[in-house]
Amino acid sequence: MADGGVVAVAGLVLAAPGVVHLFCNYGQFIKERLETFRTAKDVWVDLGKFGHSLSDGKLKVDIELARAAYTTEGFDPALKQFLEDQVKRLGDEVLIAKSFLGRQNVQSIFGRGMFAIRGERRAKEINKALRKHQQDLSDLLVLVGIAKMQLPDKLLLGPSKFQHNESIGYMAVPFTSDLYVTEGDYKERADTESREISVIIERQTRNEAPSEGNLRDIASYLCYRLADGVPKRGVLRCLGYRMDPAPELVFELPEGMDNPQTLHTLITDDMGKGYAGNHPLDFRFRLARQISEAVLSIHTAKLVHKSIRTAAILILHHKIDARDTAAKIAVGLGEPYLIDWRLVREASGVTSRKRSTSQWTEDIYRHPERQGIQVQQKYNLGHDIYSLGVCLLEVGLWDPLVRTRTADGNPQVSDLFKRVANLDSSEAPETLLEQKLKCTLQVKETLLGLAQRELPPRVGLGYTRLVVACLKCLDTPSGFGAEIDFRKLNTTEAGIAFKELVLVSFPDVLL
Known part of the structure; x- marks a missing residue:
C-alpha cells in the first residue's frame, strides 16, 4: 500500500540493531497522537489500540520473539527470510500510519470536515492493513514454533554478567536501610571484556519483597524506557536486577x-550550621532545577515515580580538590538522582487504589487524593509534581519536614510545620498534631501556608510561585493555569506545561 511518497526507513528490519525500540517509539507516537483526538471515532480507537499493542503489548512481544529467533545462531535461513519479510511489511505500514496521523487535524471544524470527506475511509484502510500484518506475523510465529520460545532475560545479572567483589563488601549509604555502594566486574555483552565498576545497590526489602516478575518490570522501565541511548538527567544508569x-x-x-x-540527609546534616548551612542561594536554585528536570526525565519517558520525597533523592558529589575554590563553585551541592523505584509504572497504566501501609513520613509528600489505605484518584503526572513541590519547599527552607534523628528514635515533624499549623497555642499540641497529620487537606494547607509565609524572604517570589504552583497543580483552577488539567492531559502536554513554568522560574540558573 503506497502513500504520498512515504519511504520505509531501513531501520525497520530485523537485522537492524534497535529495531524493537524503533517499533515501540512508533507505537507510542500512534497512541499519543490519537490521545489528542478528543472526538475520536471508532476507527481512531482501533488505531489507538494498535499503537498500544505495538508500544507495550502483544505485538511488541511478537517482534521481540522474531528478533530473538532471527539473531539465534544456526536458525534456519529460509525461516529468517520469512520473518524478515513479514516484519518489513509491517514496518512499511506502520510508517504509512505515522505519516497519515501526523497530517490529521480533527480538532478544527475544517479538519473534521476534511476527515469526513476522505480521511475516514483512508484511516480504515490503514487500520485494516495494520491488523492483517499483525495477524500474519503472529500466525508465522506459531507456524515455525517461535511463539512458545522464551525470550532471554537480559536484565537478570547472573555471575557471568556481574561478579560482586566480595573483598569490598556492601557499604550502606548513611541513614538509609536499603541503599548500598559496592564494586564488581561487569560484562556488557558476552563478546566483550568485563570491566571493574562501582555500583549503587537498591534493595527491595520494604514490606513484602517484590516477585521476580515485578522486579524485572521495574528494571525494564529503567533500562529501556529511561535509557533510550541518551543519559537522562537525574536518573542513574540501571544495569539490571x-x-x-x-x-x-x-x-x-x-x-x-x-x-x-x-x-534528606544533606539537609539534616546542616541543621545548626547557620541559615541554609551557609550554602549560596545559587547552589540551592541549581539543585532545585536539577531535581525538577529529573522528574521531567521520567515523565518524558511516559512513566510516573509515585514516591518522590527528599529521602528518595540521592546526592552524589564530584571528586575534587577541597582547596580548588573554582571547582567547588562549579559543582555546587552535588548531582541529584532519583531513587526508590519500587512503585514506578507507566503514566497511562493501571494503578492500584489500595496501599498496604500508610506512614505519615511518606504521606506528607503525597497529594491528599493519594493518601490513606483507600486512595481517591488514579495516579497521574500531577501527583508526582505535587510531591516535587514538597521537595522544592524543603530545598527552599533548607529545613527537613521530617526529623528522624530524635531522642526517642521516633520521627517528628519540623518545628516550622508545627508553627504554621498553630500548634503552639494548643493545650494538647501532640494530640492536635496527630489529628492534623491524618487530615490530608490540612497537611496540604499547612504546606501551602509554610511556602507562602516562609519562602519569599528566603528565596524570593519566583521560587515561591513555583512551589505554590506545584502544590496547587491539581486544584481547580490549577496552579499552572486555568487551562491545565493534569487528570486529562497526556504526558507530552503535561510535560510542556511543567517545563515552561520551571524555565520561567529559573531563567538564570546554569546547569
Whole structure:
C-alpha cells in the first residue's frame, strides 16, 4: 500500500540493531497522537489500540520473539527470510500510519470536515492493513514454533554478567536501610571484556519483597524506557536486577562521583550550621532545577515515580580538590538522582487504589487524593509534581519536614510545620498534631501556608510561585493555569506545561 511518497526507513528490519525500540517509539507516537483526538471515532480507537499493542503489548512481544529467533545462531535461513519479510511489511505500514496521523487535524471544524470527506475511509484502510500484518506475523510465529520460545532475560545479572567483589563488601549509604555502594566486574555483552565498576545497590526489602516478575518490570522501565541511548538527567544508569543475595536493582555509579547521601540527609546534616548551612542561594536554585528536570526525565519517558520525597533523592558529589575554590563553585551541592523505584509504572497504566501501609513520613509528600489505605484518584503526572513541590519547599527552607534523628528514635515533624499549623497555642499540641497529620487537606494547607509565609524572604517570589504552583497543580483552577488539567492531559502536554513554568522560574540558573 503506497502513500504520498512515504519511504520505509531501513531501520525497520530485523537485522537492524534497535529495531524493537524503533517499533515501540512508533507505537507510542500512534497512541499519543490519537490521545489528542478528543472526538475520536471508532476507527481512531482501533488505531489507538494498535499503537498500544505495538508500544507495550502483544505485538511488541511478537517482534521481540522474531528478533530473538532471527539473531539465534544456526536458525534456519529460509525461516529468517520469512520473518524478515513479514516484519518489513509491517514496518512499511506502520510508517504509512505515522505519516497519515501526523497530517490529521480533527480538532478544527475544517479538519473534521476534511476527515469526513476522505480521511475516514483512508484511516480504515490503514487500520485494516495494520491488523492483517499483525495477524500474519503472529500466525508465522506459531507456524515455525517461535511463539512458545522464551525470550532471554537480559536484565537478570547472573555471575557471568556481574561478579560482586566480595573483598569490598556492601557499604550502606548513611541513614538509609536499603541503599548500598559496592564494586564488581561487569560484562556488557558476552563478546566483550568485563570491566571493574562501582555500583549503587537498591534493595527491595520494604514490606513484602517484590516477585521476580515485578522486579524485572521495574528494571525494564529503567533500562529501556529511561535509557533510550541518551543519559537522562537525574536518573542513574540501571544495569539490571538480581535476586541473590536479595531482590535488588543495580545502578552504575557515574565515574568521578562518590560520597552518596540522600537529600534528606544533606539537609539534616546542616541543621545548626547557620541559615541554609551557609550554602549560596545559587547552589540551592541549581539543585532545585536539577531535581525538577529529573522528574521531567521520567515523565518524558511516559512513566510516573509515585514516591518522590527528599529521602528518595540521592546526592552524589564530584571528586575534587577541597582547596580548588573554582571547582567547588562549579559543582555546587552535588548531582541529584532519583531513587526508590519500587512503585514506578507507566503514566497511562493501571494503578492500584489500595496501599498496604500508610506512614505519615511518606504521606506528607503525597497529594491528599493519594493518601490513606483507600486512595481517591488514579495516579497521574500531577501527583508526582505535587510531591516535587514538597521537595522544592524543603530545598527552599533548607529545613527537613521530617526529623528522624530524635531522642526517642521516633520521627517528628519540623518545628516550622508545627508553627504554621498553630500548634503552639494548643493545650494538647501532640494530640492536635496527630489529628492534623491524618487530615490530608490540612497537611496540604499547612504546606501551602509554610511556602507562602516562609519562602519569599528566603528565596524570593519566583521560587515561591513555583512551589505554590506545584502544590496547587491539581486544584481547580490549577496552579499552572486555568487551562491545565493534569487528570486529562497526556504526558507530552503535561510535560510542556511543567517545563515552561520551571524555565520561567529559573531563567538564570546554569546547569
